[in-house]
Amino acid sequence: MALLEQAYSFVNMRFLFEGLAVTLEVSVISIIFSFIFGLIFGVIRYIEVPYFSAVVGFIIDIIRNLPLLLIIFFTYFAIPELGIRMTPMSASIVALVVFESMMLAEVVRSGIQAVDSGQMEGARANGLTYFQAMRYIILPQALTKMIPPLVSQFISLIKDTSLATIIVLPELLYHAQIVYSQNTTYMLPMYVMIALMYFVVCYILSLAARYLERRLG
Template identity: 70%
Template sequence: MNSFAEAYTWINFRFLLEGLWVTVEVSVISIILSSIIGLFLGIVRYIRYPVVSSIVGVIVDLIRNLPLLLLIFFTYFGLPKIGIRMEPLAAAIAAMTVFESAMIAEIVRSGIQAVDTGQMEGARANGLTYWQGLRYIVLPQALKKMIPPLVSQFISLIKDTSLATIIVLPELMYRAQIIYGQNTRYMIPMFIALAVLYFVVCYALSLVASRLEKRIG
């Protein structure tokens, strides 16, 4: 019990909270950017522009089937070989945005396809253009179907920020490793603290999404 009391000093706890802030920062920025890019790519895949949609489809499928850790390695260690250098924070955000954009693109495409084709036909019959029908009729209905998989993907992203430890990003996991690296007796207390902090953030996101889903419904 002494190791627990010693591990949970205010200094260590504040150190962890600073890491949690980095984790949240990376997650929020990546979620916003990937949502915008993923929505665009998903619509392009759904509409099936000649050549363009095929190229986007190949890129999305390629990225979706690569390990996120590989993308983080490539962004931080590979891009400098061609003159593109990034700080750990920027590299982590870039890699996660690319990966999440591909995942969200597939969610968006599947969500739109799940909407009955009669909805678009009805919109066109009432004088709406294709884009108006997509924006005002199809997408709002598709959003209801997309919320659960999107939330799961965002929660996975939050947990995957721990992979950025490999490029020395001072996020939550990295800071916990520093603490128990100084005293191995703190290892179990730090693992427990990590579990609690990750749970709080991810559970809070799931609650917000649940309320949003009810409001939309």
């Protein structure tokens, strides 16, 4: 009991919550930009622009089959060789956005394909242009169908921020390592606590997604 009181002292818990704040900041920024780019690339893949869609599809396939850790290493260690310096936070965000946007592009493409083709035909028959039909008719329906896989990817992204500890991003796992490095008996309590924090954040996101899915459904 005394061990838990020491491990979960006010100072240690405040330090963990500071790491959690960094994790959430990186996650939120990465989710926003990943969704934007994933939506753009997914639409491009779906409408099959000659040559361009093929190039985008090739890039998506390459990045989706690379380890995220490799992309983080490349962003933080290789890109500076080109004269572009990034902090651990900016490098982490760039790596996560690059990887997750490619994953989301396939989710978007699949979601659009799941919408009945008659919706587009009906919209065009009523005088809408292709892009108007896509914006006002197809995408709203597709996004509703995409909620479960999108949330699954967002949850994965939140958990994947822990990989950035390798480039010294001061996120939750990194802060926990600092705490138990001062006293190795704190290792188990720290891992239990960060597991609980990740669970709470991801579970809240899952509940929000279920609520949104019911409302839109």
